[in-house]
C-alpha cells in the first residue's frame with residue numbers, strides 16, 4: 038500500500054489533520070491501533086473549548102488554542118457536532134484570589150482575547166449560577182468558552198475525511214518504521230505501508246513512534262485525570278466552572294456537557310503506566326471534594342458513571358509540532374490540555390508545514406465540507422417523529438430508554454462511512470448506553486442488532502475489540518463442557 | 521398523528537399495570553394498556569424461579585406463571601393493549617406521547633393515567649466503584665435477562681456485589697448453569713434481600729456471603745480479571761490491610777433499584793426523595809389530579825403479590841374517580857418518618873378515607889426485633905402494632921382503621937423497641 042501521507046493515531050489531533058488534508062488532492066491514510074477512532078485520550082477529557090486566557094502567553098498551547106477559537110463554530114456546523122458556547126467562570130472563593138483573576142485576564146489580553154470580564158458582585162454571579170458556592174467573591178467570566186463532544190468531533194472528522202477520500206485503517210498498531218526512499222511503516226499484523234510523509238499523532242505513545250525513526254528528543258509522561266459524571270436534569274449548571282488555578286493544575290472543574298449532563302473532575306496525577314485509565318478510591322474522593330468547593334450540594338446519588346483519561350505530557354510541558362531532523366517525519370506530540378481546543382489550529386499549521394517542505398497540495402474542487410447524519414430522534418417534534426417513523430419504521434422502536442435512541446439510529450451507525458462494530462462504538466456514535474441506566478436496558482438489544490447487521494453470533498460481539506467479548510456462550514454450554 | 525381517546529391509560533404492562541387494568545375494567549371504564557416491550561408481564565418473564573403468588577393465589581408460582589394469570593384475564597376482557605410502544609412524554613394536561621413502528625407517533629388522551637413503569641437497577645456509576653472499565657460488568661437484572669430470555673451466559677466465574685434479591689437469585693441460577701459464583705459481597709452487616717433468598721440461593725449452594733465487605737477495585741483491561749474486596753468499618757470506609765483478591769471474569773451488581781420516574785417528571789409529578797417515587801395520597805393519586813401510581817414505580821417492592829394488590833386497588837380507585845363515585849378531597853395530613861422509619865406510603869392521608877381502613881407501606885432503616893410501630897398525632901399514640909422482626913428488606917404493611925385517621929394533624933410513625941417503653 039502506497040500513500041503520500043500516513044498519519045499515525047486517530048485521536049482528535051490525527052483526525053483533525055486527516056480532515057484538513059482531505060481538502061487537498063493527496064493520498065492519505067490514517068492508522069489506528071484500536072478498533073475505532075477516539076479511543077485514546079480523546080474519549081475521556083473535559084470537552085471544553087477553552088477561552089484562551091489560561092495557557093501561558095508565548096507557548097504553543099496559547100498560540101494554537103487562540104488560533105482555533107474562531108474556527109469551531111463553522112466546523113461544528115458543517116460536521117453536525119454538538120457545540121455550545123456557554124461561557125466559563127474562574128471562581129474566586131476568597132478575597133485574595135481576586136488578584137489571580139486579574140493575572141489571568143492580563144495573560145488573556147496578551148494572548149489576544151478580548152471578550153471577558155471580571156465580575157465582583159456575588160449577587161449578580163449567583164443569579165447567573167444559582168447553585169454556585171455562596172461564598173463566591175468574584176469570577177473571571179469568559180463568554181467565548183464552549184463545550185463540545187470530543188468524540189463526536191473526532192468521529193465526524195474521520196467520517197467526513199473518508200467521504201473525501203481518506204483511507205482509515207483500524208486495528209493496526211505501528212510497530213516499526215523504516216526510512217528508505219520512502220517511509221516503510223510496519224503494522225503488527227504484518228501489513229506494510231509506504232508513505233512519503235509520516236505524521237506522528239500517537240498521543241501517549243508519540244515518544245515511542247518518534248523513537249522508531251531514532252528521534253529520542255522528548256518523553257511523554259501520562260498524567261491521570263479522573264471524573265464523576267452526573268445525570269441530566271438533576272441540577273442546573275449554566276457555565277463551565279473552574280476554581281482559581283494553582284501552580285500545578287487548573288483544578289477540579291464542574292461543567293455541563295453538551296448532552297445536558299454535568300461532571301466534576303479532573304484531578305491530576307503523574308503515573309507510569311500509559312494504559313492505566315482506572316479510577317482510584319482516593320482519586321474519586323479528591324474529585325468530589327474538589328467539586329464540592331464550587332458546588333456544595335453535589336447530588337452524589339445521581340452520579341451515573343466514573344472514568345479517567347491520561348494527559349500526554351511532554352518534558353517541555355508544551356505541544357511539540359514540527360518537521361523533525363528526518364525529512365518528512367512530523368511530530369504532533371505532547372498534545373495535553375488544551376489539545377482539543379487547539380486541534381483546528383494544529384491541523385492548519387501541519388498543512389502549512391507540509392507546504393513549506395515542498396509537498397504539492399492542491400485544493401480539491403469536489404471537496405464535500407459537510408456531513409449528513411441521521412436526525413437525533415429524541416430532539417424532534419412529535420410531528421417530525423411521526424413522519425420519520427412513516428419513512429423508516431425502525432425509528433419507532435426505542436432501544437435506549439434513557440437517551441431515547443432508536444433502532445434506526447443504531448443501524449445507521451453500523452452502516453456509516455466509519456462503521457460501528459462494537460458496543461462502545463454504538464455508545465460513542467449514538468449515545469445508546471450512556472444514560473442513567475448505563476446500558477442495563479439496551480445492552481441485550483444492541484447485541485442482537487449488531488449480530489443481525491454484521492452476521493455474527495452474540496459470542497463474537499465485543500465491548501471494545503478482541504478480548505472484550507460480552508457473553509461467553511449460550512446457556513447449558515458450561516454444563517456440556519464439564520461433562 | 522394518530523390519536524386515541526380512553527378513560528384510563530396505564531403505562532407499563534408489568535404486574536402493577538396488569539392488575540390495575542383488570543380492576544379498572546371490572547369497575548366499568550375503558551382502559552388502554554401501553555407497554556414498551558414485545559410482551560406483557562414486566563420484569564416477571566425473566567424471573568423463572570418460583571416463590572411468586574403465595575400472598576394472592578396461595579400457591580408458589582414462577583414469575584411467568586404469575587404474570588400469565590393476569591395476562592389471561594386481560595385477554596379474556598379484551599382490554600386494548602399496545603405492545604412495542606414506548607411512552608416518551610406525559611404532559612401535565614395528561615396527554616401521552618408514545619411511539620411504535622406501525623403507527624408512528626401516537627397521542628393518547630385519557631381522563632386518568634396510572635403510572636406503572638416499574639424500576640431500574642442501580643449501576644456501578646451510582647456507587648462509584650473504582651477500577652478499570654472492562655467488559656464483564658453487569659447489573660444482576662441484565663444478567664437475568666441475558667440468561668433467562670436470550671439464553672446467553674455472561675461469564676464463567678462470578679463475583680456478585682450486593683445481596684439484593686435479584687443478585688442472590690442469580691447466584692443460584694448461574695450455579696445451576698455450571699458457572700462458579702465465588703462470593704456475594706455486601707457492605708451492610710445483614711443481607712439486603714429476603715432471608716428466604718439467602719437460605720435458598722446462597723446457603724443451600726455453599727456460596728459464601730461476605731458481610732461488611734465491599735469491592736474497592738475492578739481489574740482487567742478488556743474483560744474483568746479480578747476484583748479487590750475489602751472489609752469496611754461502620755462508616756463504610758475500607759479497612760486497610762483487609763484486602764482480598766477474587767479472580768473472576770464477571771462482576772454482577774445487585775445494589776438496589778430505583779423507581780423509574782423520568783416520565784412522571786415530565787407530567788409535573790412530585791417525587792419523594794426517600795422512595796424516589798411519586799408522593800401519593802391514600803388514593804394512590806399523585807399531586808397531579810387524575811394521575812395515579814402503583815407498583816415499583818412508586819416504591820421498590822420485595823414481593824410481587826404486594827405490587828399486584830396495589831395495582832388492583834389503584835385500578836378500582838381510578839375507575840371510581842373518573843366515574844365520580846369517589847371524590848378526592850384536597851385537604852391532607854402528612855405522614856412523618858420518625859425513629860427508624862426509612863419511608864412510608866402514602867405520604868399524605870385524607871380525612872375522607874374511602875375504605876374502612878387505610879393501608880400503610882413502610883420500611884425500617886435498620887433491623888430490629890420485638891418492636892412496636894407507633895402512629896402518633898400531637899405526641900398522642902393513636903395506633904400501635906407489634907412486629908417480631910422489622911427488617912429493611914421486608915416491607916411492613918399496616919392497616920389503620922379509618923376512625924383512627926379522622927384527625928387534623930400530621931401523623932408521626934416511629935419504631936420503638938418493646939422493652940424500652942414508648943414515651944407515651
Ligand SMILES: Cc1cc2nc3c(=O)[nH]c(=O)nc-3n(C[C@H](O)[C@H](O)[C@H](O)COP(=O)(O)OP(=O)(O)OC[C@H]3O[C@@H](n4cnc5c(N)ncnc54)[C@H](O)[C@@H]3O)c2cc1C
Pocket residue numbers: 045046047048049050051052068069070071074075076077078079080081082083084085086087209210211212238239240241242243246260261262263303346347348349372373374375376377378379
Ligand atoms: C483529564 C483530561 C482533561 C482534558 N480536558 C481538556 C479540555 O477540556 N479541553 C481541551 O482542549 N483539552 C483537554 N484535554 C486534552 C485533550 O484531551 C488532548 O489534548 C487530546 O485528546 C489529545 O488528542 P491526540 O489525538 O493527540 O491523542 P489521543 O486521543 O490519545 O490519540 C492518539 C491515538 O494514537 C493511537 N496510537 C498510539 N500508538 C499507536 C501505534 N503504535 N499505532 C497506531 N496508533 C497508535 C492511540 O490508540 C490513539 O487513538 C484533556 C486531557 C485530559 C487527559
Ligand SMILES: Cc1cc2nc3c(=O)[nH]c(=O)nc-3n(C[C@H](O)[C@H](O)[C@H](O)COP(=O)(O)OP(=O)(O)OC[C@H]3O[C@@H](n4cnc5c(N)ncnc54)[C@H](O)[C@@H]3O)c2cc1C
Pocket residue numbers: 531532533534535536537554555556557561562563564567569571572605606607608636637638639660661664685686689777780783814815816817821822823824825827
Ligand atoms: C430484576 C428483578 C427481579 C425480581 N425478582 C423477583 C422475585 O424473584 N420475586 C418477587 O416476588 N419479586 C421480584 N422482583 C420484584 C417484582 O418483580 C417486581 O416487584 C414487580 O415486577 C414490579 O412490578 P411493576 O409492574 O411495578 O414493574 P415491572 O414488572 O418492572 O413492569 C413495568 C413495565 O413498565 C414498562 N414500561 C416502563 N416504562 C415504560 C414506558 N416509558 N413506556 C411503556 N412501557 C414502559 C416496562 O417495560 C415494564 O414492562 C424482581 C424485580 C426485578 C427488577
